[in-house]
Amino acid sequence: MYTVILYTLAVVGVIFSSRASKEKTRKALIIGGKSLLNMLPPMLTLVGVIGIIMVFLTPEWIAAHLGKEAGPIGTLIAALVGAITLIPGFVAYPLAGSLYQAGASVMTVAAFITTLTMVGFVTAPVESQQLGKRFTLWRNGLSFLSALVIAYVMGVLLP
Amino acid sequence: MxxxxxxxxxxxxxxxxxxxxxxxxxxxxxxxxxxxxxxxxxxxxPVFVLMGLLDAWVPKETVELHLGHTSGLRGILLSIVLGSAAAGPIYVAFPVAVTLVRKGTRVLNIVVFLTAWAAAHLPMIIVEMRFLGLTFALIRTGLTLIMGVTIGVIMERMAVPIEVADEPAQVN
Structure with a gap:
């Protein structure tokens, strides 16, 4: 569905653009193509790294290991697991819900969900190639610390 | 290479x-x-076709005015709206961010945009509500956005640069 919308937008965009200016459209497509080629190597790295990580950190593994409440260490491990995995939301939230039901604390669940969304270890090569190494390091580093703060605050607010 | x-x-x-x-x-x-x-x-x-078109047609002045250094609170809010309205995996957000940077968006707003994209999608918040409850979802989203702004402010204070990969051949 998402892909269909994207393709429709792209096709309609190109049609309107080329009606307005053939020259500008040609340049736009060249820019797009070049940027796509540049993004390809880090993108392949991303896909390859996901393959290896997901062999070990399957949703089943996460459910089995993070479900038992293990105090601050458990929260930290949940934050690390969230940071290095890339799980789509429609899998992640049910998983987080089952962690909570299995006995994990709000703090642990919040740490997992927050690092999962805010920190991207596997997407770092792509982010770094697109926006620079320093930006990527700072953003992900600060996001990881923020996730711990958020998890702590949520643990206090929602006992 | x-x-x-x-x-x-x-x-x-x-x-x-x-x-x-x-x-x-x-x-x-x-x-x-x-x-x-x-x-x-x-x-x-299709993402890169759209990025190319955006690059060619949206004037730099417009983006700079609404998301640049003088955009203030309105720029932050606009970044949140843009990030949470767009849908898709986070790696799609990076090329979009690159285009925004080229057009003059400040670092703070790029960070807020990426944070909102990753953590504040409306459809995802509804899924989150179903499995973790309304209070959890709202507090987490709110805190994440606040921290996103904080991170952006810190990164600007520390003068962390954005190094955009490839400056395309000058259009216009």
């Missing part, structure tokens, strides 16, 4: 080791790679 390919070479070695030591897991990893590769290969082409 060689340096760019080094991680891919390392990965190939890792997959070789995996295939020899744990064939079952190796196959599963390859399956995952295939699935993700298909997803990526389908999504990226």
């Amino acid at each position: 060689k340096k760019k390919l080094r991680p891919l070479l390392l990965l190939a070695v890792a997959y070789g080791i995996l295939a020899i030591t744990m064939p079952v897991e190796g196959l599963r990893a390859l399956g995952t790679v295939g699935r993700y590769f298909k997803e990526v290969a389908f999504i990226l082409p």
Whole structure:
């Protein structure tokens, strides 16, 4: 569905653009193509790294290991697991819900969900190639610390 | 070019080791790679066509005015709206961010945009509400956005630069 919308937008965009200016459209497509080629190597790295990580950190593994409440260490491990995995939301939230039901604390669940969304270890090569190494390091580093703060605050607010 | 390919070479070695030591897991990893590769290969082409069009047609002044250094609170709010209204995996957000940077968006707003994209999608918040409750979802989203702004402010204070990969040939 998402892909269909994207393709429709792209096709309609190109049609309107080329009606307005053939020259500008040609340049736009060249820019797009070049940027796509540049993004390809880090993108392949991303896909390859996901393959290896997901062999070990399957949703089943996460459910089995993070479900038992293990105090601050458990929260930290949940934050690390969230940071290095890339799980789509429609899998992640049910998983987080089952962690909570299995006995994990709000703090642990919040740490997992927050690092999962805010920190991207596997997407770092792509982010770094697109926006620079320093930006990527700072953003992900600060996001990881923020996730711990958020998890702590949520643990206090929602006992 | 060689340096760019080094991680891919390392990965190939890792997959070789995996295939020899744990064939079952190796196959599963390859399956995952295939699935993700298909997803990526389908999504990226239209994204980059749209980025190219954005680059060619949206005037720099417009973006600079609304998301640049003098955009203030309105710029932050606009970044949140843009990030949470767009849908899709986070790796799609990076090329969009690159285009925004080229057009004069400040670092703070880029960070807020990426944070909102990753953590504040409306459809995802509804899923989150179902599995973790309304209070959890609202507090987490709110705190994440506040921290996103904080991170952006810190990064600007520390003068962390954005190094955009490839400056395209001058259009216009």
